[in-house]
Amino acid sequence: MPYPVAAVRGKNFGALGYSDKILGTEAANLIGYWPMNEASGTNSDNAEGTAARDGTYTGVTLGQTGIGDGNTCPLFDGANDFNNIASASLGTAGISDNLTVALWAKVSGSGVWTDSTLRYMIRFTYSTTSDYISIIRSATNNRLQWSCEWGNGGAIAVLKNSVTETGWMHMAITINVGSDAVIAYYNGSPTGSPGSGLITQSDTTLDTLRTLISSDDVSSPANIWDGWLAHAAIWTTVLTPAEIATLAVV
């Protein structure tokens, strides 16, 4: 059975919803999943189930048209909106040297690609080592960037240029310290050359100011995403290309 966890939950009799797809992918290693489908409120539910890892919205406009799975999503205004997903619980959830981060993103309009502004989709930052993983719209126009620094091994970036997409994009990044490989995925397919330079690290303390959806710093929010974001998730394992390709389909 492809999605045993979803079947046990019994949420859908018949076709599985997109959320069930995420919840059923490497379920034992899924440590955070924020569908961001709330209609109101400031709480961003962690659908993985650990309430201590819920996020907190600031300023977003909820209830927007989502990726086409029947769920809504928030609009981030490019000025001061974000979802703070940092928590002590997430930091000690077994984050190690094998990780996958994925989410859906859409710009508010074609002008976002040429506004010369770095805009974060998601960022996880560790407080002791300052190690991080992020997926961004680069400050260079029409460029997407998947970035990380792990074990103070130096910044690693995988780039995709000439991006003009105004529809939904599925974004994912995997880091595998054992293979020293950072792989970026765009709409379910690997993109760019794999990055390297990963060094094992044991920091489990997330920086509570710099682990966010749409921004990189709660204390002085900047580089805010201008558009919609949905279904952000993190696994403590490296998802296979086939698994990511499946998640890139609604």
Add this chain to the structure above:
Amino acid sequence: MDNGFNSSRDSYFGGCVMSIQYYGIEDLGLTNGQRQTLVAELEQIGDNQSIYPNHRNHWRVRLDNKAVIFEGKFNDSDWTVDSLKNKLASIFSVSPATIGSSTQSTQYGPVVTYFRSGDKLKLVAFGGLLASWTESHDKVLAYLSNNKSAWGEE
């Protein structure tokens, strides 16, 4: 000339009109204490019990801590020339009549400068007081784009 800063929208419920918009203030000559008092007061206005995050007052501070951009669902009356003048007067412990103001039109919206023995505060209504959220949003993004380094944008 009105410059759109004291204009009023169509009234509801006895004249209390709320709209979601961006406003900015810039300290031109306040003390640290005066600025902190003003910002603390401004942080309280808006529909802060709303179930919608975008209705609650939320802000962004310039890196030098001398300017703040607020966004939320506000009463139009919260951001008039006189409402800010009254707040400043209270902070200075003086009569509002002793605080002057001048309004200019800028590419981002009307800007009011308050002065009393020198310039003290600048207030901008991004897009103008009658702006839709989209109009106000466009202006604040243009402002941030033109002032990237000051606001921590890369």
